[in-house]
Amino acid sequence: MANHTDSAATLRSARPAAxxxxxIPEISGGWPLLGHLPExxxxxxxxxxxxxxxxxxxxxxxxxxxxxxxFTGPEAHDCYFRAPEDQLDAxxxxxxxxxxxxxxxAYDVAPEIMAEQLGFLYPALRDAPMRRxxxxxxxxxxxxADALGEAGVLDLPAAMxxxxxxxxxxxxxxxxVRDQVDSGFAQAYHDLEEGINLIGFFLPRxxxxxxxxxxxxxxxxxxxxxxxxxxxxxxGAAPEDFMQALMQARYRDGRTLSDDEVTGILxxxxxxxxxxxxxxxxxxxxxxxxxxxxxxxxxxEMREIYGETGAMSLAGLKRQxxxxxxxxxxxxxxxxxxxxxxxxxxxxxxxxxxxxxxxLAVVSPAVSHRLPGLFADPQRFDPERFAPPRSENKQHLxxxxxxxxxxxRCMGEKFAMLQLKAIxxxxxxxxxxDPVADFPAPNYGSWVTGPMVPCRVxxxxxxxxxxxx
Numbered sequence: 035m036a037n038h039t040d041s042a043a044t045l046r047s048a049r050p051a052a053x054x055x056x057x058i059p060e061i062s063g064g065w066p067l068l069g070h071l072p073e074x075x076x077x078x079x080x081x082x083x084x085x086x087x088x089x090x091x092x093x094x095x096x097x098x099x100x101x102x103x104x105f106t107g108p109e110a111h112d113c114y115f116r117a118p119e120d121q122l123d124a125x126x127x128x129x130x131x132x133x134x135x136x137x138x139x140a141y142d143v144a145p146e147i148m149a150e151q152l153g154f155l156y157p158a159l160r161d162a163p164m165r166r167x168x169x170x171x172x173x174x175x176x177x178x179a180d181a182l183g184e185a186g187v188l189d190l191p192a193a194m195x196x197x198x199x200x201x202x203x204x205x206x207x208x209x210x211v212r213d214q215v216d217s218g219f220a221q222a223y224h225d226l227e228e229g230i231n232l233i234g235f236f237l238p239r240x241x242x243x244x245x246x247x248x249x250x251x252x253x254x255x256x257x258x259x260x261x262x263x264x265x266x267x268x269x270g271a272a273p274e275d276f277m278q279a280l281m282q283a284r285y286r287d288g289r290t291l292s293d294d295e296v297t298g299i300l301x302x303x304x305x306x307x308x309x310x311x312x313x314x315x316x317x318x319x320x321x322x323x324x325x326x327x328x329x330x331x332x333x334x335e336m337r338e339i340y341g342e343t344g345a346m347s348l349a350g351l352k353r354q355x356x357x358x359x360x361x362x363x364x365x366x367x368x369x370x371x372x373x374x375x376x377x378x379x380x381x382x383x384x385x386x387x388x389x390x391x392x393x394l395a396v397v398s399p400a401v402s403h404r405l406p407g408l409f410a411d412p413q414r415f416d417p418e419r420f421a422p423p424r425s426e427n428k429q430h431l432x433x434x435x436x437x438x439x440x441x442x443r444c445m446g447e448k449f450a451m452l453q454l455k456a457i458x459x460x461x462x463x464x465x466x467x468d469p470v471a472d473f474p475a476p477n478y479g480s481w482v483t484g485p486m487v488p489c490r491v492x493x494x495x496x497x498x499x500x501x502x503x
Contacts, residue, residue, distance in 0.1 A: 055388030069096025111432035115440030139298030171456035306446035344503030369399035
């Protein structure tokens with residue numbers, strides 16, 4: 035034990051001295067060379083919560099040779115999310131996404147170019163296209179429900195992944211992509227998703243099997259998208275979808291986007307509109323199935339909103355507040371991203387501490403969303419905590435950060451909310467559900483944290499008449 039302590043002290047003393055300011059406390063229990071990596075791999079959220087319990091708002095930990103500083107609580111989040119990009123930089127951290135999204139887009143370009151590229155998405159998230167998306171979501175969820183038959187057992191994460199791929203590909207990439215989902219696109223996209231992992235965060239080009247599958251899948255998807263673009267140009271077809279909008283878009287300097295750039299932006303948008311939605315949809319089902327009162331409130335709201343019109347619409351989905359509170363409660367309890375990370379480019383001051391340049395600054399929605407000072411009985415599933423007058427999420431701008439915050443808040447949040455509400459409106463209208471096994475543990479082996487699989491639920495078609503004609 036003495037050797038362990040002496041070695042750790044030697045490593046700490048060998049680090050460059052921090053700028054003036056109180057030293058940031060370090061969580062106990064680090065190992066030479068590995069730091070806190072073994073504990074982090076076992077259960078990252080438990081380790082990060084231990085950071086908070088030991089030292090409060092600001093605490094250091096090490097994963098291998100990398101130094102991290104955890105910011106916890108809304109005031110610390112405020113400092114984190116308001117810091118300028120030349121001080122806290124996301125681009126330097128998310129290089130592991132470059133093999134997935136491709137060169138020349140997102141985190142592979144300068145911030146001002148990335149901002150232009152994301153700006154191309156804004157028209158696709160206005161009310162006019164969102165009204166069309168609501169119709170597509172209803173149609174896709176209805177087709178999915180029809181295919182289930184009268185009763186059976188469903189692997190919930192696999193089912194939600196399949197359904198959200200169908201919806202997001204049709205809404206955001208176009209009908210031609212949706213038509214190819216079942217003939218190779220879905221499997222390639224799955225292999226691409228598997229390329230987001232802990233090893234890839236540190237070594238995105240390491241030639242492990244998951245990364246080789248990722249690279250093959252990226253080439254296959256790029257080939258599909260480029261062929262569709264070439265087909266549109268050859269036929270003169272110009273559907274009203276995001277792919278076509280990108281094909282016709284221009285940068286501020288007048289330059290059009292290359293096919294590689296269109297492909298990369300489409301993949302970026304697809305991940306934003308699908309990956310986290312599939313995970314949240316799974317957690318929503320699992321929480322609702324063990325809370326009959328929650329399901330009853332949602333169904334009563336559905337009858338009130340759709341009982342007269344008999345048709346799902348954007349306006350109706352926006353009115354479904356009980357279902358929206360359920361989405362928010364699942365975002366709170368089960369945020370798909372347990373860590374948001376930035377690299378410190380310039381020393382950052384907070385509460386008398388100095389976070390040194392070179393460190394990786396992180397916030398953890400999974401930890402901060404369960405702070406007892408912010409949320410009453412924080413371990414309990416309670417969607418009505420978001421209802422007035424409680425409105426626990428409105429105590430501070432950064433109380434709920436499952437979709438990030440500040441300049442890098444997820445642009446796909448509005449689309450995700452609409453998609454989740456549409457999916458569960460249709461499924462709760464058609465079926466009753468019961469879990470097959472105990473409530474599952476989180477799967478921390480994936481960058482986006484869903485339930486451990488398999489995660490099966492029973493379903494049976496409801497005898498009651500549908501609220502939709």
